Amino acid sequence: MINRKFLPLYVTCSLFLALFLAGSVQFDNFFTLRVFVNLFTDNAFLIIAAVGMTFVILSGGIDLSVGSVIALTGVVVSVLLENYQWHPLAAFAVVLVGGTVFGAAMGAIIHFYKLQPFIVTLAGMFFARGLSTIISEESVPITHEFYDDVSMFGFELPGNAWLDASTIISIVVLVAAIIIANYTRFGGRVYALGGDAQSAGLMGVPIARTTISVYAFNSCLAALAGIVFSFYTFSGYSLAAVGVELDAIAAVVIGGTLLTGGYGYVVGTLFGVLIMGVVQTYISFDGTLSSWWTKIVIGVLLFCFIALQRILVAPGAKTR
Amino acid sequence: MTDQNPLLALRGVGKVFPGVIALQGVDFTLRAGEIHALLGENGAGKSTLIKVMTGVYQKDSGSIAFKGENIHPTCTGDAQALGISTVYQEVNLLPNLSVAHNVYLGREPRKFGLINWKKINRDAAELLKGYNLNIDVTKPLSHYSVAVQQLIAIARGVDMSSGVLILDEPTASLDAGEVQALFKVMREIAAKGIGIVFVTHFLDQVYAVCDRITILRNGTLVGEWLAKDLSQHDLVSNMLGKEIAHSSKTTPVQQDENEQGEALLALQQAAAKGSVEPLSVSVKAGQVLGLAGLLGSGRTELCKLVFGVDALNEGDILLNGKPVKFKHTREAVLAGMGLCPEDRKHDGIFGPMSIRENMIIALQNKRGWWKYIPLKKQKELAEHYVKALKIATSDIEKPIEQLSGGNQQKVILARWLASEPVLLLLDEPTRGIDVGAHAEIIALIRQLCEQGLGLVVASSELEELVAFSDKVLVLRDRKKVAEISGSQINQQNIMQAIAGS
Amino acid sequence: MQSLSISPHLRRFIWPVLGLIFLLAVNLIIAPEFFQLEIKDGRIYGSLIDVLNRAAPVALLAIGMTLVIATGGVDLSVGSVMAIAGAVSASLIVAGVDSMVLVVGAGLTAGVLAGLVNGFLVGYFGIQPIVATLILMVAGRGIAQLINAGQIVTFSHEGFAYLGVGYFLGLPFPVVLVVVAFLLFQLLMRRTALGLFVESVGANSGASYYIGINDKMIKLMVYAVSGLCAALAGMIAAADIGGSDANNAGLWLELDAILAVVIGGASLMGGRFSIALSIIGALIIQTLTITIILSGVPPKFNLMIKAAVIIAILLLQSPQLHRQLSRFSLSLSRSSAARG
Amino acid sequence: LTVGFSQVGSESGWRTTFSESVKAEAERRGIDLKFSDAQQKQENQIKAIRSFIAQGVDAIVVAPVVETGWKPVFMEAKRARIPIVIVDRNVDLKNDSLYVTRIAPDFTEEGKKAANWLMNATAGKCNIVELQGTVGSSAAIGRMEGFNSVIANYPEAKIVRSQTAEFTRAKGKEVMESILKAEGGGESICALWSHNDEMALGAIQAIKEAGLKPGKDIHVVSVDAVDDIFKALAAGEVSATVEMSPHMGGPAFDVIEEYLKTKKKFDKWIVMDGKVFTTENYQQEYKARFVNQ
Ligand SMILES: Nc1ncnc2c1ncn2[C@@H]1O[C@H](COP(=O)(O)OP(=O)(O)OP(=O)(O)O)[C@@H](O)[C@H]1O
Ligand SMILES: Nc1ncnc2c1ncn2[C@@H]1O[C@H](COP(=O)(O)OP(=O)(O)OP(=O)(O)O)[C@@H](O)[C@H]1O
Ligand SMILES: [Mg+2]
């Protein structure tokens, strides 16, 4: 017998497979390893960002600054590399630490001043994007050989597919996150916080530490996503990754995590990202939709998924 | 057991909330190996004192010493690290985590640095068996009833205690058997030298397990006694601050069921899938039907069935002789029913809303959104019930979440009394209510019946059931096992029916 | 403890209002002409009026958003609904419909329909508000563009333009609309029990259920109201520029609306709400925007300034900060007393 | 022939006209066009190009969102031997063998043209208000640079206020409204320089509402030459606009068809030159756009 607890997960997973198969029946060249691996390559940064977002949402919070942190990371890295001739690894260390500190600061404000995450991170979003425009309004191309070397790195897979460094990083992050969420005390605390922060506090969960860590962890992953994104675009640009936070939130929620916190799984998030990715691939394979029909179709598909998920999961699961 | 070497010593502790002085100059001493009752009326400051001891609130004045050293806990984690473990008044566990995880949260056994789920599940199941709970510990906590949750919380608290164990009204919805099992555990660990603080409103329980008694009134210390030196009568008068004329127990006139008059509510082989087996029973206007049974026997579920929370799958429910089938609680409310649920934290209070709003909302909903109750009328109603139920508050506009547990319960009770119902279902209505108010509430229930209200009351407290029921329905395993009425109603008979002998 | 003389209800107004006054004071320094008001052909004219006028769309959105947030939800689709309503009205006008009732009615109907879809998904289908409304946020803009065939549809229609640029009793008409909407919903919420029910659904949906409150209906209603307000805001925006710009009308305004509600002190978890405070929130945001324009700071600093001001205003409201500050000033006065 | 076309998005009427014209051109030539809207996001554009490659199209046309960041995905296309033609905005690539050619206007040149016209009209004496496009966009940066480089030669011309209005009409109106108040009602302003027509159209309304006559009291110069601006030109409310033709589909397909046949090398930049339309010379174009339809 399947475990009811994981039902939403199974449903999400099979919906993904169903759409992938639908695409395969409709279009030539869709049912290839290449298209499948592209889903990972193209969305590696989103997977990383969404994994971090999963933790925040599980803890009952939300983080709107993710997209801006990705942009800021890219700008800082590219400026350090191009204008100051830093080595990329040193630049990465700076942005990862910087991202973590930024997240910790937001977490601290949220916790100590009892402000709502939505708004604090919204301010964080303005701040990070504002800072990146101040650092450089123009897009800065990255020309360091290290970037070329890394982008050459990868494994040839059958069917012209290519497993590149970003994909590998995103999978490593995913696996690590699953372990952290379900097999460490920190993970337990995150779920506890999302279940009922007051009770969690009374049960001895260190609320301050957990809140701050969750946001720090998320921003650190956002910075990592920013690094991966900079490999994706070979540049840093203050207007990059606008709205990625909404994509990440959508992926998390489609993956079956409750926005109110406390319920959900990191693996679900992966499927959330893949579902959104396959919808996009589907639309570009189709290639006949005008700009507005593209939006409408994305909306309708999103609706179908969520509706199906509800209908398939609903029996037995109480709404409240 | 010397006073020179107390385990926990609070001196001159004070705590102020905006507008309320919750504690003022309170001394409290807990010695190793003793069971120490902390008593007082609703709102006397018991829970606040406990929260100050364990770092949930920061004291405004005074000192706390643990094993002779001053401590300044700033969160419960600090207290736990010292070996002070607490079961707070409301069930404070996490509904989304599995039962086992709740028991071991924060101290999960690990293997190679990773949580060892197998061990957690095994140990938790083992631990709960000690409290007669054979449940699936991998299910989420929210799956189980409040009483079960309360036992889980106790099991967790006891298991974690290494110096002090604090229990704030742990027995509020437990049945007699469970209470006995708990007392056994308490005596065992006290014998190991752990000090236990025990808050309850059941005075017989105080005398059953406690060595010592501390009484609070209006946030101040009344005194400390050895249990054997304080008579029940003195205890009550110390708590209330006045002599009470005579025992608050009202023995109602229990009429034997007369067969005339139509039943207000009648169940005919009514059943809900998975929660209540087909059963028949009826209540007339002016009657009180008591529901008795052990933990998980189906009392709550019967109430839910009648109120339309759970769907009726079989049989009929007749209200005033007409079959009804509610699809939403709304229809039940409009038909003149009310259900005061047992889980006040999740299904009862509207935390940020005022006491006044919490009280009038059921009446308002019944009237419909258009017929707004004038503010003046609302205030009158609220003031009336604050007085009638002795709700300790300075202001009816205060958010209800700032009241003490017992007072919250009174507000919710008032909500339903104010809603002008014809049939009220009360699930554990006196949970956490102090002795003084307890009597008032029982008197109020009787008075309402005289005015023609039908009542169904589920309670774990047999004494209370005996005090006001005209008829008692005994449930076991979600089946009706007996119906006792009139002069047959006494604790003995009910106990026998429950036990099935 | 002695400061309890003002009622808690009024106390909530202090900090947001102080924030607004502070921002206005900043303007006094950077642009003294900010407070000049003149009457030109029966119209009041000046930057202060601009603030009110420009804040109108967000204020309208905030009215609806306040109710949605009070039930513990959120409506991300308002920006797109603005675009839809503008597009519907504009295309009707362009198609030769002249009747104001038809044009405005159709726009409002579109908004209410969109709101009902959201409300249905949230209330009856049990989808999480953020996702349910995300669907319409994405698809809605597509629908608006579909109506306009991707172009900016320009029109000229005296009556409709009045919505955006007209004056009534010397005040810009959008401001009048906000006042009317505010009074209407304030009455509806506080003179009937609706407000109480909205708060109860947000404060504890479990308890509302036991009381028999029709929470689904309440949710349906608040989203419909939000759609209605958004539609009105969308028509104002279209009337203002004499064209329906489906791509940009209301873009990101959902964030401003949510921000306005939160600056007004409401909790996103639901419960207590105050429409008046949300409108003050909207005014704060608009004052900030105009301050930035007037200050002449290079545009690349806009976002940073916005972030700093938001955090400052939020901290200003935080009781925790007040406590820290009072503790700090206490220790200061103590140490100075010790020295003196 | 299958061609993949990755478009920026549909953020303006100009952009939509551009998309529609490419589609119409493809249909006329019997090309199977795979259209993909990136919704202003580079990541979407890269994804789209990847999936074009996976589909095995014959050629790819890209209207890039930003200049940078195209190397990896263009390399992938090159490995798959799919030629790429860039339209509209520039790309920043050292290795220009990665694409066949680029068909685009010159933003800096547009800014210069606007400035030259204005300096001629005002004899180099002018207090200018600038409405910038979206901060950081290449169009805004290029136009600003070109414009400033010209007025630097005129000591009596200066930009008194500059603020972004994000390329939209509504923002254009809002920002202009405030600027007029800050500049004492606008009497001292001689010209408005707007990075696109939409903002100018919004600003015109603000100028009118402030009781001034756009085009007369305040010169209005902008870029794009969209349909609505011609109506304003006809009404004398706009002084000049620099054309930026959205019809880049035809030339792009010409290049592709020829390249696939002959593999010949093209110039790396085929500049789409734009006219300056003013209140004097707009009539012919006005007729072409409105009378024929
Ligand atoms: N968070 C709070 N904010 C404001 N006042 C509070 C708060 N918590 C408790 N109080 C007030 O402090 C007083 C003491 O409450 P406390 O909960 O300690 O009572 P109690 O003795 O535990 O009562 P009960 O038997 O009803 O549980 C009450 O008057 C209550 O209203
Ligand atoms: N000791 C137990 N062992 C297993 N399951 C239990 C136990 N106690 C309660 N349950 C479960 O909890 C649910 C609660 O039943 P219900 O709430 O109707 O009981 P009750 O008579 O009101 O008792 P109480 O509220 O005191 O738990 C039942 O579905 C039952 O499966
Ligand atoms: Mg208490």
Ligand SMILES: [Mg+2]
């Ligand atoms: Mg029960």
